[in-house]
Amino acid sequence: MAQQVIIIEYSHLALSALPVAITLLILQRWTRDVRTGAYSVLRMLTQLLLIGYFLDYLFNASRAWVVIAVLAVMLLAASWISLRTVRRDPLALRNAMLALLVGSGSTLGLITFGILGLDPWYRPDYLIPLAGMMFANGMNSLSLAADRYESEIARGADPQAARGVALHTAMIPVINAMFAVGLVSLPGMMTGQILSGVSPLIAVRYQVMIMCTVFGASGISTAIFLQLSVARVPSGMVPPADMRGQDD
Numbered sequence: 001m002a003q004q005v006i007i008i009e010y011s012h013l014a015l016s017a018l019p020v021a022i023t024l025l026i027l028q029r030w031t032r033d034v035r036t037g038a039y040s041v042l043r044m045l046t047q048l049l050l051i052g053y054f055l056d057y058l059f060n061a062s063r064a065w066v067v068i069a070v071l072a073v074m075l076l077a078a079s080w081i082s083l084r085t086v087r088r089d090p091l092a093l094r095n096a097m098l099a100l101l102v103g104s105g106s107t108l109g110l111i112t113f114g115i116l117g118l119d120p121w122y123r124p125d126y127l128i129p130l131a132g133m134m135f136a137n138g139m140n141s142l143s144l145a146a147d148r149y150e151s152e153i154a155r156g157a158d159p160q161a162a163r164g165v166a167l168h169t170a171m172i173p174v175i176n177a178m179f180a181v182g183l184v185s186l187p188g189m190m191t192g193q194i195l196s197g198v199s200p201l202i203a204v205r206y207q208v209m210i211m212c213t214v215f216g217a218s219g220i221s222t223a224i225f226l227q228l229s230v231a232r233v234p235s236g237m238v239p240p241a242d243m244r245g246q247d248d
């Protein structure tokens with residue numbers, strides 16, 4: 001029997017600021033630099049409040065073109081961020097977008113039409129959160145792969161060997177997550193479902209779907225990007241250090 005979700009009152013939510021304040025105080029005393037930590041907290045609050053209002057509108061609107069537009073923005077943002085530590089030229093950005101579109105987009109399509117059979121297919125309450133998981137994990141893998149691949153090429157490694165090393169590096173976080181799930185951690189989606197009253201047995205099915213598709217999305221996206229990167233080496237893919245991307 002499903003239990004009612006516990007509504008967090010704002011007065012109670014404010015208590016979560018206590019460990020934040022303690023951590024910021026420690027940062028100030030030990031590093032004399034609390035600005036980055038404080039900015040991250042402020043940015044997190046702003047982004048979550050804005051996305052909360054936006055998702056509320058999006059879920060109620062339920063229009064196909066709106067959902068497609070949101071997915072396109074997510075894809076572009078993920079592609080741009082994935083190249084954060086390397087050169088962002090138009091060709092590299094195109095390759096990242098193509099890799100994420102094929103790798104993460106195909107797994108999202110498998111979930112939408114094959115596993116869940118969403119009706120309508122553009123149901124934003126399912127599609128947007130699932131797309132976020134696919135694109136975010138693909139983005140992280142691409143970022144690790146791009147950085148390691150360029151490092152290997154810069155030190156004179158063979159492109160094929162560099163591709164293998166970069167793929168191995170990119171998949172470490174995903175593989176670690178596969179090892180740890182259920183043993184060390186309960187993933188956010190599964191935890192959220194359980195807290196909302198969904199049976200753990202149903203939540204497990206969703207989490208298996210997520211873990212398998214995230215593994216595939218990350219691996220396929222990274223492999224496509226690296227294969228395209230190998231083809232770029234003769235034209236001078238590796239940039240000087242001062243041309244590489246900086247933190248956003």
